[in-house]
Amino acid sequence: MSNLLLNDFHASSDYIGSEKKWIFLVFKGSVILRNNYFKDDWLAFDCSSAELFADVCKTKLCIGQFKGIDCEVWALTDNKLGLKEFVSVELRDLLVTLDEISFAMICRSVQLVTWHESNIFCGRCGEKNSMSTNEHCFVCKRCNLSFYPKISPCIIVAIISGDKCLLARQSSWPAGRYSALAGFIESGETAEQAVNREVMEEVGIEITNLTYFGSQSWPFPGQLMLGYIGEAKDKNLRVNELEIAEAKWFKFDELPMGIPPSTIMSGRLIERAVFTIRNKVI
Ligand SMILES: [Zn+2]
Structure with missing residues (x-):
């Protein structure tokens, strides 16, 4: 081995x-x-x-x-x-x-x-689980259900339009902190469907030219973030205030200070969006 x-x-x-x-x-x-x-x-x-x-x-x-x-x-x-x-x-x-x-x-x-x-106990029948001897997996000996470490896929998308990038602030974040739009993938959805749905739900716009950027584990508690860049079909936002506190278009060279650092994927995704805009407009 x-x-x-x-x-x-x-x-x-x-x-x-x-x-x-x-x-x-x-x-x-x-x-x-x-x-x-x-x-x-x-x-x-x-x-x-x-x-x-x-x-x-x-x-x-x-x-x-x-x-x-x-x-x-x-x-x-x-x-x-x-x-x-x-x-x-x-x-x-x-x-x-x-x-x-x-x-x-x-x-x-x-x-x-x-x-x-x-996962001490089986989520289906309540029996105490046993640890598998050859992998990280709990197994219920009564009903045979397996419990692997749970990974929850999410999408995060940087949206661009002309010389601007769309960033949003969640209501739990302090003023001035912004990132790309993000959300969990629903059961039965593809990642791309989830991107389109989240963007429509949160800011009310359609996007096109969706391209995959990369992924990163995000252990709160077990997310797998799939990053995308998309282009807005329409810049007129209809922000859903139940989902996010605010969303704004920022000119690519005037991004707010409170964006994620480039040591994590959301920061690198925003950097790539800026790079993409620069290549188009300059
Ligand atoms: Zn069971």
Whole structure:
């Protein structure tokens, strides 16, 4: 199996039995790090450092391998912040600073812990679930239902028109914060149908020339964001205030300060939209 591993991070539910091991520590959706961590630091602990948390570790799950070394997440029952050298960091604050590989490992760690804590009992018959021995899957022995980590696909779309890009603010966001339109894919829909529906529901316009941009895991709790760029057929917005607080057209070189950073896909999507506009209008 080892010669089939990817070089950087290889997601897997199986250990390869490497001599070393990297351990990620998760408590209530936050990640435990050294209190002097820097944004480019390696976020996992070696076995001897993690040992300080062994007495509050309730679950250990393999997340895969990094460069051939087994990686594991520990779900903790206490964050032990009495130990002054550690700090508990909110996932949202952490993710915007991470490189792609650390992002993948942290997302997977937190999502597997959430899955493990949320599927103790069968959702159909109420029996206590058993853990599969060969993959991350709970199985109900009474009714045979399986419970894999749940992934919820969502779309996010940057819409352009002439020299402008459409950005919106959700009502829960502070003033000045904007991003591209986004929403969950409904059962039975394609991603493209979901884009068209969300745009119509939220800002009342039709779009065309939809192109796929890329995807990113977004662990709140288990979203998979599929990014698109589209062009508006009509610029006259009819904003649905039940769905979003505001939506505006911004000239490509006058975007607001409060847009997502380019370390996450929504930020890169907006950058690509700006690049697309520049190529058309300049
Ligand atoms: Zn069952």
